[in-house]
Amino acid sequence: MATAKKAVPMCVVRIGYQDYLLPASGGMKLVELMTTAVECEQTGYQPPKFVIGEQPEVRLQMVKQQHVHQREPGNSRDDDLTLENKPSPVLRLR
Structure with missing residues (x-):
């Protein structure tokens, strides 16, 4: 009898x-580590x-599996930022 693979609880960690x-277990560890970190x-x-700066803002939010989606093939992040999908050559320089 085949068993269905159980979904791994996911979370979003915001740093700055x-x-x-990432998986929730890893996210909790990351937040724990980042609470002792400071920018430098x-x-x-x-x-x-090394000049010490501020402590970064760190936030953890649990995410339901059905809310996680991949980008459509061929739709890059830059495509969302272009005007009328006709980018200026200057905008493409990095």
Whole structure:
């Protein structure tokens, strides 16, 4: 008798302004680790110095499996940002 594969609980972790989708167990570990982290900026090379900044905003949100979708093939993130789907050559430079 075949058994159906059980769905893994998923979550979205937001760090600053970026969202990451991952299994809930990993998301909770990530949030736990990030609560002790602070932003830093490296200055100098010999020896390097690290200037401590602010603690990043970290948020965890549980997500239902039916709310997770993949992008349509051929529909990149940049396509959503273009005007009338006719990008200027300058907009495509990175």
